Structure formats: structure tokens, C-alpha cells
Amino acid sequence: xxxxxxxxxxxxxxxxxxxxxxxxxxxxxxxxxxxxxxxxxxxxxxxxxxxxxxxxxxxxxxxxxxxxxxxxxxxxxxxxxxxxxxxxxxxxxxxxxxxxxxxxxxxxxxxxxxxxxxxxxxxxxxxxxxxxxxxxxxxxxxxxxxxxxxxxxxxx
Amino acid sequence: xxxxxxxxxxxxxxxxxxxxxxxxxxxxxxxxxxxxxxxxxxxxxxxxxxxxxxxxxxxxxxxxxxxxxxxxx
Numbered sequence: 001x002x003x004x005x006x007x008x009x010x011x012x013x014x015x016x017x018x019x020x021x022x023x024x025x026x027x028x029x030x031x032x033x034x035x036x037x038x039x040x041x042x043x044x045x046x047x048x049x050x051x052x053x054x055x056x057x058x059x060x061x062x063x064x065x066x067x068x069x070x071x072x073x074x075x076x077x078x079x080x081x082x083x084x085x086x087x088x089x090x091x092x093x094x095x096x097x098x099x100x101x102x103x104x105x106x107x108x109x110x111x112x113x114x115x116x117x118x119x120x121x122x123x124x125x126x127x128x129x130x131x132x133x134x135x136x137x138x139x140x141x142x143x144x145x146x147x148x149x150x151x152x153x154x155x156x
Numbered sequence: 157x158x159x160x161x162x163x164x165x166x167x168x169x170x171x172x173x174x175x176x177x178x179x180x181x182x183x184x185x186x187x188x189x190x191x192x193x194x195x196x197x198x199x200x201x202x203x204x205x206x207x208x209x210x211x212x213x214x215x216x217x218x219x220x221x222x223x224x225x226x227x228x229x
């Protein structure tokens with residue numbers, strides 16, 4: 001895996017060197033380009049787990065995050081975990097929704113996988129709820145990671 | 157197609173059966189893999205970290221289970 005950043009065609013270490021050397025317009029343009037594109041990368045990474053890393057050519061991470069987030073979410077749905085709908089005014093429900101929605105497209109796919117609806121009267125359904133929330137949290141971690149890589153703050 | 161497949165799985169499963177230990181293993185495995193991907197760079201480092209993290213998840217889970225055992229009686 002390389003450190004090339006497709007946003008500006010440089011490696012992260014190159015970019016840092018340029019920035020610290022202050023080579024004028026080129027470095028500034030790259031900085032602006034990164035600042036503009038990094039949020040786009042973050043949104044992409046949120047919508048489809050791993051896609052942000054794929055755009056950044058981090059193939060390994062892209063595959064790992066897609067499989068981990070997808071595996072957690074689908075396992076949670078098949079265990080008939082509870083999927084929190086968007087609801088305002090209920091703190092725990094809102095937190096649950098934020099965690100679940102972190103899984104991006106997998107949150108929207110819940111209705112296809114969990115046709116029988118949630119069943120938290122059994123332990124399996126309760127586990128499923130945690131799996132779904134964990135999928136969202138893991139994806140949010142991957143979003144921050146992709147964002148940092150896109151900004152050139154993270155070299156690994 | 158996905159919807160049909162999911163309906164079949166849901167209908168067959170009805171009440172999915174999974175042991176506490178299996179659920180813990182699956183959860184620990186997927187989270188370990190994600191953390192390894194996030195924190196390590198090379199494949200060998202990731203495999204080592206994921207294996208280490210997975211075993212620690214299991215060890216801590218089993219230890220906490222035994223610590224709670226007296227309260228279940």
C-alpha cells in the first residue's frame with residue numbers, strides 16, 4: 001500500500017515538506033483542494049463504508065471496513081435487532097438513531113434484511129441491536145480516518 | 157433479489173438461535189478486524205493485532221462472565 005494521495009498527486013510526506021517549506025501558490029492550491037475535497041471524501045465514506053478509502057486508493061482499508069461494517073450490520077439484522085428510526089425528543093432513541101445511521105447505506109438496507117421486524121424479547125435480538133449500533137460506530141471511525149487521510153494529516 | 161433472499165432467511169430463521177458465546181466471538185472478530193485495519197498498516201501487523209485483540213476480547217468477556225456468576229444465584 002502506498003501513501004500517494006490522489007487528491008493532489010503527492011505523498012503525504014511530500015505535502016508536509018512542501019507546506020513547511022512554504023513554496024507559495026502550488027502548496028496553497030493543494031491545501032485548498034484538500035480542504036474542499038476532504039468533506040466530500042468523508043460523506044462518501046459515510047454513505048458506503050470503505051468507499052472513501054477506495055477513492056483514496058487505500059484498498060486494504062476499504063475492503064476491511066466494508067466487510068466489518070457490512071458483517072456487523074447484516075448479522076444484527078438477521079438476529080432481529082432493533083433499528084432506531086429518526087425521532088426527536090427522546091435522548092436514548094436519538095443516540096441510537098445516530099449510532100445506527102452511522103452505517104450509511106446499510107442503515108437503509110435494514111428494511112430488506114429485517115423483513116420480520118425487530119424482536120428484542122430474546123437475547124439474540126438484543127445482541128442484534130448492539131451489532132447494528134457497533135456497525136455505525138465503526139463506520140464513523142472509518143469516516144474520520146478517511147477525512148484525516150484526505151487532509152494529509154495521517155500518513156499511515 | 158436481496159429482499160427475496162432476506163425474506164427466505166427471515167422466514168426460515170423465524171427465531172434465530174445463537175449462543176451467547178457465538179455472538180461474542182462474532183462481535184469480537186469483526187471489531188478486531190476493523191480496529192486492526194484502522195490502526196495498523198501492513199498485512200502482517202494487522203493479522204497479529206487482530207488475533208491479539210480477538211483473544212483479549214474473549215478473555216475479558218469470559219472473565220467478566222465469571223465475575224457476574226455469583227450474582228446469578
